Amino acid sequence: MPSLIDAVREHDEAARFLAWPGDFELDRGDHVEDVHLASGAALEGFAGDGAGGTYFFCGTGGEERPVLYADSEGGAALVAHGLPELLKLLLVAPWWRDCPSFTAEESAESAAEYLADLPDLAARRDDAAAALGLDLPGETEVLARLREVATGAGGDFVLILTSEGTSYEPLITG
Template sequence: MTHSLLAAVRDTEAAADFLLRPGDFDLDRTEHVEEVVLASGEPLEPIAGDGAGGTFFFCGVGGEERPVLYADSEGGAALVAIGLPELVRLLLTVPWWRDCPGCTAEESAEAAEQYLEDEPGLLAERDAAAAALGIELPSEADALARLHAVATGPGQAFVLLNALERTAYDALIR
């Protein structure tokens, strides 16, 4: 039997709850605000959405090892992970990653402060979700460094276009 992390997330209440809020990774929301395509012509498969109309997509053909691209509802996109396990580690470690376009420690500290002020038990919930999935979490600095490396390295080859206008989305990570 093949292990599916997506199925494990769905079946693990602590993980599903944390990824839904504060991770803003809703497995029941897979429709993007507009039709999009990759400039390369590779297929896109929506896997989750967020509350603001953004969507997470698997890129290409394969399983959960495929690159994951995030597109917001305002015309921004970035490759955020190489595979679902890397994405889940990012969302568990730095659920406020969208508030860190430069992937800096300063941006993250500011965002984390706001999140933790609103939800003081957040880190304990994160640790419980990671333990339930059997995932070892990277440090916040390592997760942000990896996000930046993926988005600005291999991510350059994943250009998202509005399917009708053929205009490229802007880079979310700089």
Template sequence: MRSLITVIRENDDIAELLSWPGDFDLDHGDHVEPVHLASGAALEGFAADGAGGTYFFCGDGGEERPVLYADSEGQAALLAIGLPELLRLLLVAPWWRDCPEFTAEESAERAAEYLEDMPDFVERRDRAAAALGLTLPTDVAALSRLREVAAGPGADYVLVFTPEGTAYEPLITT
């Protein structure tokens, strides 16, 4: 079975959709500063966003590894347990950063704004999900799962600014 990263790299439509509105770019994976996990587990940057944030795989293994996101402002959070879960979030709620309370109302408002700018979003998203072999949750379910991951297992994934030994602040507060 081909990796999801390979499928994305080989499909311009998926890569473009994940780039915008998903703000997820596989062509960049270096973080803006030296960091490590407090646990000492492996940390591998594999994608970035347009504002200097980085997506990291945590620990050893493949695409099933937990995914931590660190922004360029010193905040971080575990977003997903595995790349498939992260892609589901980015495909159904690319506006997740604009939903601090993770409510259905916030998501509906953001969705309306995105659909106004990109009326073919749902069609493109569904094609991308099919090509990736993903079944998509609702946006509310994806946001709920994001909060659950960040608050639960996310507590064990503390990102540290290596030169000073200081922990990043939580990106998602519960």
């Protein structure tokens, strides 16, 4: 069975949706700074966004590893337990970074802005999910899961700026 990363590379529509509005590109896995996890666990950059943020797999293993997101401004958060969960987040709520409180109101406002610019967003999302073989949860569920992951297990995944020995600030707080 091909990996999800391979599936994204093989399905142009899915890759395009993840690139925009998902702001997730597999060819941007190099982070702007030298970083490591406080725990000493392995850290592997595998994708990034247009603003210099990076998605990292944490620990050893495959695509089931925890995924940490670090922005270019010194913030980081554990955002998913595995690539399938991350892709569901990016497909269902590509505006997740615009919802710091994870309220339905915040999400609805952000969704409305995206839909105004991309009226075919839902159809494109559904096509991308089908191409990747993913069943999508609802928006409320995916944002609640993000908050649960970031504020629960996320505390065990502290990103350190190696040159200064300082930790990144949490992007998502309780």
